[in-house]
Amino acid sequence: MARYGLVIDLRKCIGCSSCVAACKLENMVQKGNWWNYVIEYEEGEYPNVKRIFVPMNCMHCENPPCMKACPEKAIYKNDYGVVLIDYSKCKGRRYCIAACPYGVIHYISKEKTFYDNHETPYEKLPIKAKHPLHRKKAGIVEKCTLCWHRIEGALKENKKPGSDYDSTPACVPVCPAGARYFGDLDDPDSTVSKLIREYKAKRLKEEFGTKPQVYYIF
Amino acid sequence: MNCITRREFLKRSIFLMSLSFLSNKLFSFEKEMEKELSTEIPYSPEEDVLIPSTCAMCVNFCGIRVRRVDGVIRAIYGNPESPYNKGHLCPKGQAGIFHTYNPYRIKAPLKRTNPKKGINEDPLWKEITWEEAFEEIVSKLKEVKEKDPRGLSFHWSHGKYLLGDQYTKAFCKAFGTPNGIHRTTVCEAARHVADEITWGYHGILPDLDYTKYFINMGANFAEAEQWARWLDRTLMRRIYDEKDLKMVVVEPRLSNSAAKANEWVPIRPGKDVLFLLAMAKELIKNNFIDREFLINYTNAPFLVGGDQKVLKDEKGNPLVWDEIKNKALPYDEAEKISLDKEVIIDGKKYKTSFNLFKDYVLSLREKEIEEETGIPYETIKKIALEFGKNARIGEFIEIEGQKLRYRPVAIYTFRGMIANENGAQAWRLGLILNMLVGSINAVGGLLIHKADPEHKNRKPSKCEYPPSRVDLQESVFFPYATHNVAQQCAYTYQNPEKYGLPYKPQMAIFYATNRILSTSEIEKQFEGYKNLYSVNINIVLDETSQFADIVLPDKTYLEDFHFSPTRWTPDSEHKAIRQEIVNAYNIPYGIFEILWELAKRLGILDKYIEELNKEWKLKEKKFEVGKDYTSKEATAIIWEDTTGKPFEYALKHGLLAKTLDVKKRYLEDLSKFEGKGKPKINFYAEQLVFTKEKVFEIMDKNENVKKVFMEWFEEDENNIKKILEIKFSPLPLKEHSFPTPHKKRDSKEYPFYLITYKRMYRNQTDAHALNPVLNEVAKDSSSNFVLINSKIAKKMGIKDGDEVYVESKIGKVKGKAKLTEGIRPDTVAISYHYGRFAKSFPEYAKKGVLPNFIIEYHPDIISGEDSFNDTKVKIYKA
Secondary structure, X not given: OOOEXXXXXOOOOOOXXXXXXXXHHHOOOOOOOOOEEEEEEEEEEOOEEEEEEEEEEOOOOOOOHHXXXXXXXXXXEOOOOOEEEOOOOOOOOOHHHHHOOOOOOEEOOXXXXXXXXXXXXXXXXXXXXXXXXXXXXXXXXXXXXXXXXXXXHHHHOOOOOOOOHHHOOOOOOOOOOOOEEEEEXXXXXOHHXXXXXXXXXXXXXXXXXXXXXXXXXX | OOOOOHHHHHHHHHHHHHHHOOOHHHOOHHHHHHHHOOOOOOOOOOOEEEEEEEOOOOOOOOEEEEEEEOOEEEEEEEOOOXXXXXXXXXXXXXXXXXXXXXXXXXXOOEEEOOOOOOOOOOOOEEEOOHHHHHHHHHHHHHHHHHHOHHHEEEEEOOHHHHHHHHHHXXXXXXXXXXXXXXXXXXXXXXXXXXXHHHHOOOOEEEOOOOOOEEEEEOOOOOOOOOOHHHHHHHHHHHHHHOXXXXXXXXXXXXXXXXXXXXXXXXXXXXXXHHHHHHHHHHHHHOOOOOHHHHHHHEOOOOEEOOOOOEOEOOOOXXXXXXXXXXXXXXXXXXXXXXXXXXXXXXXXXXXXXXXXXXXXXXXXXXXXXXXHHOOOHHHHXXXXXXXXXXXXXXXXXXXXXXXXXXXOEEEEEOOOOOOOOOHHHHHHHXXXXXXXXXXXXXXXXXXXXXXXXXXXXXXXXXXXXXOOOOOOEOEOOEOOOOOOOOOHHHHHHHOHHHHOOOOOOOEEEEEOOOOOOOOOOHHHHHHHHHOOEEEEEEOEOOOOHHHOOEEEEOOOOOOOOEEEOOOOEOOEEEEEEEOOOOOOOOOOOOHHHHHHHHHHHHOOHHHHHHHHHHHOXXXXXXXXXXXXXXXXXXXXXXXXXXHOOOHHHHHHHOEEEEEOOHHHHHHOOHHHHOOOOOOOEOOOOOHHHHHHHHHHHHHHHOHHHHHHHHHHHOOOHHHHHHHHHHHOOOOOOHHHHOOHHHHHOOOOOOOEEEEEEOOOOOXXXXXXXXXXXXXXXXXXXXXXOEEEEHHHHHHOOOOOOOEEEEEEOOEEEEEEEEEEOOEOOOEEEEEOOOOOOOOOOOHHHHOOOOHHHHOOOOOOOOOOOOOOOOOEEEEEEO
């Protein structure tokens, strides 16, 4: 069984937020909420100064504290290492938000449209025209699914996830700088495994023992 | 799954329904039903298709695939088949959904009922029918046509890239007006003009697949630029994956692009010319000179006299010094040509143009360069030597069996170095440096494209007077402006006599352009447009439309068929179309049909069709007189004629790509200048000397012309010729680093340099301010800031988030301070597409500050470029 994850090359990230837009629109994340976000900061003093961009999404931890924290057992890890939320079980208690060291789970306090008091055709799509993972409502939490609907689609078609644009998480092929990689962390020959080895890619806040499946090249 | 069963659901529903009359909040009961059942209903849309098309949210024209689900745009993905963006897509391209599904769009023709026009005047729009709109517009157009068709100006900006300016130009020709006006002078026109003056066309790209040392003079591909979607992925791959390219970014602000560089050189604004002159000095001193290139391909060996003119024989052939025969001979007859020579012929001193340049740069004082640029001379020297060494002068490389010149270094810019008063001269110098090391069209060097040695800008300008166009293009005022002068029209409208315009402007059509907003000194723009009858065709009611008499809605790029422009890369080019995916507001006419209808009703349709065939250069398939077309049929004609492929191919793939071989990539263009019997690349731009003489002649006869120059450059009568001598210098000079405000503003009163920059969330199309997705994807996407160096701000008592005034000689604007270490202490930077004020825009779209109100207008006389980076300001807490 494959174990899917991401490698993000921070050296190459140009801070454009293309991955942010791709995630938001692909997953119908409502206004004000995020499944993916780019943190930006400066280091050093003029003229020896650096600007660093860090895209952040669910780390799909091997040992996810959010899952343990959920009293409803609404958060689970599937056979491919992807951490998902069962929207029908979630009661919006938000223990997961408190437990996540990465700040990447969001609560839907109320449904919001992109334009105030106006629903666009995109937002009005009927339920059957939305993948179950994109059917959300107020009072539950949401987060990155690693575009599980795409991975699942590929698996159904006997395609290797990540083998083409449409079977890869939306944030990856869209990246103008080619700074994002998706693949099987268990396959030593996958691009992600090779990159992790070559660049000694790091995981964020490893001290929490969460073992994220999102790796960063610094 | 722990969800309720259908039976339970029905029970609950009945209960809820019984309660429903109690509450008018029943609202989306059905929606609730759906939600409860959401996990049971499988994903089962009636339609889920990917339609290939081309993005028009900016000018990269990326290949896209639009996902339409049940008739609705569900997502926009990159098209991996595009050789240009290879599937990558910026946030703007993806947010195109909300560009189309935008409730603030114009949905029907509108007529102004408030006759007063002004920034604070509400036009009080009244909806009218298409028939009424056409009738009124046509009657006005007929009136203008009868009086003098030149009285019509047709302004387009992004319109060029939507419908294609072949259509709008053809309309102008059929109507009889020379006034079709595009926007490049508020962007990169000066670079294009310098290219044309030097090698006869415009458009350059560094050969990044092979480049090893890349000096980027402020081209901000990571935040916004043309060619960005090729530049960003290629540069990141070369720098970080292959670790085979060093990028030095020279600019006052640490942009996202500079943040990715191996070295950031924070130069003082406007001093790029001094920086490059110093580099030239070091390259020459250290003998990093490609003599063979300069002699074989450029006019660097031509002999120049004290009058700045090239020495010629009686037939007009330029002369060079033959080292064997020891005399001046025509280039084609000389055996061994001197590059670096000073000689006396008939008692007069002549120098090769290379020698002139060499003596000049060697005379520059290191201390002055260091003080003015704000960069230690040692740093410039180090960069020059690295550039010189990496140029590998004399080396060759074999690719595809061809032995090719190998010079893997390039100096590149976009708007950064040239959006100023001396922009064309600045990029001329950039080209000269590339020439010095022979990197032009060498492997890894700077690639020129579609070179035309016969280009009119390689000759003395016609220097029209009186000017034929309202933007004064190619007139005595802007002799080499071949990319229109967008910002000038407003001044001419206000006072045509001042510029000697021989007719009165009457009416303007604006198509997909927010001309008023995107220039310097915009309050003067209002004055200019106030008294013109104008028709505005756009998708939203922007600031320019506020001055219109009639407004027509357009379809968006996702609602109409277009033959799209595309971008080439060193190894590819492609043809592409746009497709109608949806029609969100059931708008019956797109711009294609609007122009067709106008031409028909004006009785100029046959002429329009004739001009269309010419503008599109159609050969086999053509528009036929007597027939009407839809935009889809029109796109099919152009596609089939241009590509030779059936239109079905375009509908299926969206584009047709071609790989370019090494001959096309390196040899074809350069061969036009190679060796004997060929014209030469202009290391030395002698044509500027002849043009200057013409300008002086016209100026001496026409006091008004002189007065305009005196106003632009704030010089008195005695000095103006001296200033123009510098402006028209055949070789760039250190004075080109000193635009008017740098010289004329007291540095104690105005201690800061103001620079402007682009942000991809806003630039290019003015409806972006309304786009809710773009407004939230990045920290500064809904509002911009006044960037100030943290230490300086601290000294001034300004904290992060404080409101500050930024004040220039012509006014002040208020914005929020953002403190950063990533900017020079003497510079403030403001991106220039926020702070919108259109009456029809909601508050969320108006956030931020618009520096254009306080940017002084001192145009580049050579190219017409607007002066976006020259203004000096003071800042203080509000």
